[in-house]
Amino acid sequence: MNTKLEGFFIVLGIILLVGVILMVGPKFLFDLNVFLYRLLANRVGNLFTAVIQLAFSGVIALLFVYLWRLFFVFIFRYAYNKKIKEKSTS
Amino acid sequence: MYLTILISSLVAFVIGFVFIKKVVFRIFVKWGIFSKDVHKPYSEQTIPESGGTALLVYEAVFVAFLLLFNKISIEVLCLFLVSVIAGLIGFIDDLKKLNKVVKPLLTVAAALPIIFLKETPSYLFLPFGVRFHIPIIYMLLVLIAIPITSNAINMFDVFNGVATGTTLIAVLGLTVLKLINIMIGRDNFSLVTFFQVTLLLIPGIFLLYLYNRYPSKMFVGDTGTLSMGALVGALSIIYKLEIAGVLFLLLPITNSFVSLSVFGGLFERSELKERPIIVERDGTLKPNENKSAPITLTRIVLLFGYNKEKEVINFYMMINLILLFFGIFSYLWVM
Numbered sequence: 001m002n003t004k005l006e007g008f009f010i011v012l013g014i015i016l017l018v019g020v021i022l023m024v025g026p027k028f029l030f031d032l033n034v035f036l037y038r039l040l041a042n043r044v045g046n047l048f049t050a051v052i053q054l055a056f057s058g059v060i061a062l063l064f065v066y067l068w069r070l071f072f073v074f075i076f077r078y079a080y081n082k083k084i085k086e087k088s089t090s
Numbered sequence: 091m092y093l094t095i096l097i098s099s100l101v102a103f104v105i106g107f108v109f110i111k112k113v114v115f116r117i118f119v120k121w122g123i124f125s126k127d128v129h130k131p132y133s134e135q136t137i138p139e140s141g142g143t144a145l146l147v148y149e150a151v152f153v154a155f156l157l158l159f160n161k162i163s164i165e166v167l168c169l170f171l172v173s174v175i176a177g178l179i180g181f182i183d184d185l186k187k188l189n190k191v192v193k194p195l196l197t198v199a200a201a202l203p204i205i206f207l208k209e210t211p212s213y214l215f216l217p218f219g220v221r222f223h224i225p226i227i228y229m230l231l232v233l234i235a236i237p238i239t240s241n242a243i244n245m246f247d248v249f250n251g252v253a254t255g256t257t258l259i260a261v262l263g264l265t266v267l268k269l270i271n272i273m274i275g276r277d278n279f280s281l282v283t284f285f286q287v288t289l290l291l292i293p294g295i296f297l298l299y300l301y302n303r304y305p306s307k308m309f310v311g312d313t314g315t316l317s318m319g320a321l322v323g324a325l326s327i328i329y330k331l332e333i334a335g336v337l338f339l340l341l342p343i344t345n346s347f348v349s350l351s352v353f354g355g356l357f358e359r360s361e362l363k364e365r366p367i368i369v370e371r372d373g374t375l376k377p378n379e380n381k382s383a384p385i386t387l388t389r390i391v392l393l394f395g396y397n398k399e400k401e402v403i404n405f406y407m408m409i410n411l412i413l414l415f416f417g418i419f420s421y422l423w424v425m
Contacts, residue, residue, distance in 0.1 A: 004401075007394025011387075012409055015344055019337050019416060023424055027218035069351045072344075076385045079393035083377070 003086075007079065014071050021064060029057050091161065092285060098155035099289040106148035106297050114138045114308055123184070127306060129249065129399045130373050137306055140184045141298060142314020146177045148294035156286065163283040164207055165328050166290050169321060171203035176240050176320035180312035193312075194241050200320040201236035204327060205229055211330060217424035235332075236323045239339060243319030244312055245349065246342035248388055249403050251303035253342075254310060257318040258295050259410045260338035261325060263417050265292065268329045270422065279329070287328075291321060304403050333425075337417035341409050345387045352385045367392055375399060 033053045040049045115138055118124065124136040153170045156162035179196045182188060188196070212225035224231075247253035265288050271277035272284060295318060301308040310318075319342075326335025336343065364383035368376045377383075377392035388402060396402050 003395040007391065007396070008405060008408070010394075011390065011405075012412060015340055015409060015413070016416060018344065019340055019413070019420070022333065022336060022340075023217045023420055026216040026220045030216075030220045068344075068347065072348045072387075072390070073352070073385065076390050076393070079390055080377075080379075083379070083393050 003082070010075055010078075014075065017071075018068055025064065029060060032056060032060075091282060094159050094161060095156070095282075095286055095289055098152050098159075099293055101155065102148045102151035103293050103297060105151045106144050106294065109147045110141065110144045110297070110301060110308065114141050114144060125309065127250070129369055129375065130305070131369060131371055132373055137309050139309045140181060140311035140313045141301060141308035142177060142180060142310040142312075142317055145294045145298050145310075145314060145317055146174060148297060149173055149290060152290055152294075161282075161286075163280070163286055165283050166286045168203045168207045168328065169287060169290055169324055171207070172200050172236065172320050172324040173317045175203070176200040176236075177313050177317035180244075180314065180316035183312040183316075194237050197237040197240045197316060197320065198233055200240060200316075201233045201324075204232050204236075204324055208328060214332065215330065215425070217333060217421075232327055235327065236320050238343070239323030239326075239335070240316045240319030242339060242342040242346045243322070244315040245346045247310070247315045248345075249304070249399055249406070250306040251299060252403055252406050253315050253318065254295060254299040254302045255403075255407050256339070256342055256410050257322055258292070258299050259407075259414050260322045260335070261291050261295060263338040263414045264322070264325050264329055264331050264334060267331055267334050267418055267421060270418075277330075287325070291325065295321075304400055331421070334417050334421045337421070338410075338413060340413055341406060349384065349386050373399060375402065 033056075036053050036056060037049055040052060044052075118138045118140060119136060123140050124138045127133060127135070127137055149170050153162065153166065156166065176197055179188075179193065179200070183193055211228060212223055214222045214224055214228055214231070216222070243253050243257060246256060268277065268279065268284060272279055272281060298308075298310050298314055298318075302310055302314075322335060322339060326332050364378055364380050366378055366384050366386040366389040368378055370376065374397050375392055376397065377389045383389065391402055391405055396405060
């Protein structure tokens with residue numbers, strides 16, 4: 001595939017993926033929190049359940065942010081190495 | 091009533107147009123408010139800066155007419171104040187260069203009209219029927235959201251017409267979504283208010299875009315970018331289309347996020363030891379191949395072989411258009 005087109009679809013793909021995660025993420029987090037509440041509320045009480053829910057949600061949100069950044073670092077490295085390779089072969 | 095609003099907008103548009111021709115092109119240049127286009131080193135043309143003041147002038151005239159005819163809605167007043175506050179901060183930055191931390195902090199002030207004038211919703215509606223009853227947290231989110239959107243657009247003003255084009259597409263997307271929601275009965279937002287808001291924003295931003303698109307005859311400066319970004323954020327909140335607003339601004343948000351996270355925090359361009367891109371004498375763009383140069387979205391785009399300014403602009407605008415359709419269809423599907 002033409003490099004420019006490849007670059008366009010890679011960047012577009014990552015951005016759309018982030019968009020999809022933003023759309024479905026809240027539902028996923030909500031369902032996870034409901035699950036945790038049903039699992040833990042009677043055993044550890046509401047306060048601890050809330051703390052655990054917050055911790056889980058926080059970890060997942062931070063993981064998303066970390067992966068978002070990582071995707072772009074990967075894209076950069078891929079594009080950079082490809083460029084260096086093209087220069088050395090030409 | 092619609093005719094009055096339309097005529098107010100037309101008159102404001104003409105005044106905004108004249109303002110650009112007489113004030114921005116002549117007086118601003120005379121006062122030294124201009125620069126050269128860094129992506130066109132072959133061109134000696136001076137480009138007036140702070141053209142975003144034309145948006146403020148358009149909005150001021152439009153609002154003045156609405157006040158005169160006693161037809162202004164609280165939403166329009168709110169958006170106007172948001173725009174003016176952010177625009178003023180931007181204008182000060184255009185003239186005096188504010189500190190990298192002070193500027194984003196000051197843009198929090200642009201969120202205050204929403205807090206004080208408009209009753210912030212107590213529910214945050216998210217896709218797939220999720221909703222949170224968060225009256226106080228919502229207010230905090232408003233105070234965070236406006237600086238994020240205004241600074242995201244500000245950081246995305248990298249090429250001719252990219253910031254204005256992105257804002258125009260985002261506002262169009264929010265407008266279309268709101269209109270669809272009103273038409274199908276999902277929303278009881280007043281049509282008159284909707285018409286006023288639409289005419290407050292779209293003609294003014296379009297006016298900026300006309301002169302800022304490639305090749306730029308006018309730069310909007312931080313006056314324009316902070317103002318436009320704050321407007322998109324405020325519009326998303328007032329229209330209760332928060333997630334849609336994020337989707338339409340995903341490209342500038344991603345751009346800011348990549349730059350800030352890789353750099354490790356807020357930064358001024360002058361702090362960069364290496365520039366991310368190199369501009370050749372003939373205007374050809376090249377990615378800086380030095381490993382210590384910062385990773386930016388534009389540098390990534392150039393590494394994929396794009397080397398003309400127009401190509402990169404088309405790249406960004408195409409993604410924005412795809413996000414527009416993606417945002418509208420997926421929002422209608424999941425909400």
